[in-house]
Amino acid sequence: MLLRSPNPNSAGLLRLCRLQARGQTTCSQRDTWDRPVLFLFGEGDGANELVPTADESTAASSVPAWWVKRATEVVGHLVEFPTLKQLILEFYGVSQAAVIAAPFVLNALSQMQDTYHAYQLDQGETEIPALVATVLDNTRRKFSVPPTVDGAHFHRLYAGSCLRLEILGVVYALAGRASQFGLGRPKNKLLSSHFARRMLAASDTALQTCRYLSPVNDLTLWVLHENLLLSTLVLSHSSSVTWHRLGELATCIFELGLHRDPDERTDLPDFLLESRRRLLAAVYQLDKSIATFLGRPPRISWRHSGCRLPLDISDEALTGSRELAQRSVTAEGWSCHAVYQRSAWIRLRFLISTFREEILELSLTKISENRDEQLRDVSRRSRQAWDLVPSHLHYTEDCWNTHQPISVKVMLIVSYLAFLYNEFLVQRLLALNSTEYSAALVDVSSTILSTVLTFGRQQEWVVDIHRDFIWTLLLYGFSSASVLLKALQMHASTNQLPSLYPRGILVRHLSVFISHLESMAGPGTANNAFFSRATRVFSRIMDEILAPEAVTATETPAVDSVADLDVSLFSDFEGVGLLDTMDFASVLDQVCISDSYLGRMQVSLLAFSNYLAIPM
Structure with a gap:
């Protein structure tokens, strides 16, 4: 059955018929639809209207003009489909961190390409109103997955002649993220940033419109998740928008019951x-x-x-x-x-x-x-639990000598660092009320810093893992180096550290760490004032540890100890807020690092949100 909008565009219908002739399924009609009762606030007439009840017309003409306009904005971005497709294909070609299974997105892309040509979107936007009418009709229908459908044909429920706003929101968010990783055609940082923001706005609009038109479904969760990840890149993890989007996603997960497996009688496909x-x-x-x-x-x-x-x-x-x-x-x-x-x-x-x-x-x-x-x-x-993980997922330095993709090697090292950081947090909490650091805390800090520096020695710059190294240096290097400096200060008089690592090795690692900071403080780099100050602070403390007699009493110390770094270091950093953490490198661990294995991610750690001065 062909879905029709009132007064349909005949050319648009002919093109939809061509889609059906190619074997693409149409959406099944359903007698009733569950509709959430929501009030959404926005500008303009119709923004606050109640969601239609089940017995109202399902034609696109019954949708308030406000939401038709918003849907038109969302669908209009399909004129950029070639760029969207290229970005997403490249993303799935190299990503080890994508959550939505590749066939569910790539198969939908294939059908979107047919829609792109059928509605002649490569020639302009004249056919968009007809496509909007169809997409609105589809999106207003409750998204149900028949128990007989298989994964190979799942995409036909939300693409092709059943194209829905949710999958458009997913595609836009994925493309926005891919552009931030340096994929696709935009290599200029400004162009990439602008494109990502446009994709975030389009994904936001798609999500808002879907919440008005249709009950929460699996596609809603997809677009919420991808929108959240793009928000962390564009707006940062500290953004109120990001925090609220996470809450919305968690709420929808509970609403659909994903937190519990259904009983054996479920009719949901495996x-x-x-x-x-x-x-x-x-x-x-x-x-x-x-x-x-x-x-x-x-x-x-x-x-x-x-x-x-x-x-x-x-x-x-x-x-x-x-x-x-x-x-x-x-x-x-x-x-x-x-x-x-x-x-x-x-x-x-x-x-x-x-x-x-x-x-x-x-x-x-x-x-x-x-x-x-x-x-x-x-x-x-x-x-x-770590010991029970399959051995091939355990990071070792030997992985850099294998022929595995660089994305796999980065995932290995950042997963290992996330595991180590759990131990670091435990030992740091145990040491809060102690006057000295334990051997366990010093050892795990030493291992973290050593692992980070090993990452920095790699020279596979073809896919630019240098930026991933900067991530790990800032997220894990700062906290571990701070502990080691403080430990060296505590035991400066005895030269006896509670550590398996010799003092000389720790000093050498800290010196390399400082040299990396210094390399980031060059003229013309973003936040070079921050990195210059960080270099001076760490260098000053190292000088006091190695040659205290060389530091004259008349000099004003940069800081008295590592404990003073929390506030003073970040005073020069662009976009900084007051860090109130037990270490100034509050860590937003592996999620962002894993997603940035191509190294083009814009850092969004609160104090590091804008530090990169390189094309994105």
Whole structure:
């Protein structure tokens, strides 16, 4: 059945018929639709109208003019489809961190290309009104997934003649992120930034319109997730918009019940259940990362969830046989083969985040008498869980000598750093009421800094991992180096450090760290004042440690100790807010690093949001 809008454009209908002739399915008619009762506030007439009830007309003409205008804005961006397609194809070609399975997006792109040509969008916008009418009709229908549909044909429910606003929002957000990673044609930083902001605005508008037209569904979660990730790049993780978008995503996850596996009687297809598990695990990890960064309670608690981990299977397995996929994994859900695929990183990052949740709870709640014991228990169980992870997912320095893609190597090292940072947080909390740092804290800090510097020695600049190195240096290097400097200060008189690492090695690592800071402080670089000040502060402390007699009493010290770095270092940094954390490098861990494995990410850590002075 061909969907028609009132007074349809005949040319548009003919082109839709061509789509059907190519074997593309049309949307099934449904008698009723569940509609949320929402008030959305905006400018202009019709912005605050109540969502239509189920017995009202489903024709596009019944949609208030405000929302028709917004939908037209969203659909209008399809004139840029060649650029959108190129960006997303390149993104999925190299990404190890994408959450939505590739076939669900790439198959939809293929049908969007047919729509692009059918409506002659390559020749202008004259046919957009006809396409808008069809898209509005589709989006107003409740998105239901028949139990008989398979993953290979899932995209036909939201693309082609069933094209919906949700998938447009997903495509725009993905393209915006890809442009920030330096993919596609825009190589100019300003052009890339402008494009990403336009895609964020288009994705926002698509999301708002979908929330007005249709109940929350799986596609809503997709666009919320991708929109959130793009928001972190464009607006930063500290943005109020980002924080509220995370809350909206968590709420919708609970609304659809993704936090609990359905019973055996469910009629949801297996591929959709598996896709939901991937999304929940990814959002759970993102939630803990942002909670760590902002020092706020997490939104999603695992203690209130009962969903199984996603299987360590390929994206393509979601479009194939369930039995074949089940035979390819162990009883624990890991792949039977030592392969690197997106689901493996989702599982690994999720497992690391479960311990981060416990650490957050212990750090954000009132201190109990047995907190130290609880922290040590978290540390013990975290190491045990890491040991059970398949060995090929464990980072070793030897990985740099393999022929694995650079994106895999970056995922290995940042996952390892995230695991180490959990231990760092535990040991730092244990040391809060102590006058000295423990050997465990010094050792984990030494390991973190050594790992970061190993990353910096790599010379595979073809895909520009230099920017990923800057990320790890700032996110992990600052906190670990601060602890090591303070420890060296504490034991300057005895030269006896509570560490497995010799003092000379620590001094050498800190010197290399300072040299990296100095290299970022060159003239013309963004925030060079910040990096210059950071270099002076760390260098001054190192001088006091190595040759205290050379520092004259008449000189005014930059800082008295590493403890003073929290506020003073960031006074010159563009976009800084007051950091109130136990270390001034409050860490927004692996999520952003993993997504920036091409190294083109705009840093959004509160104090580092604009530091890169390189084309994006």
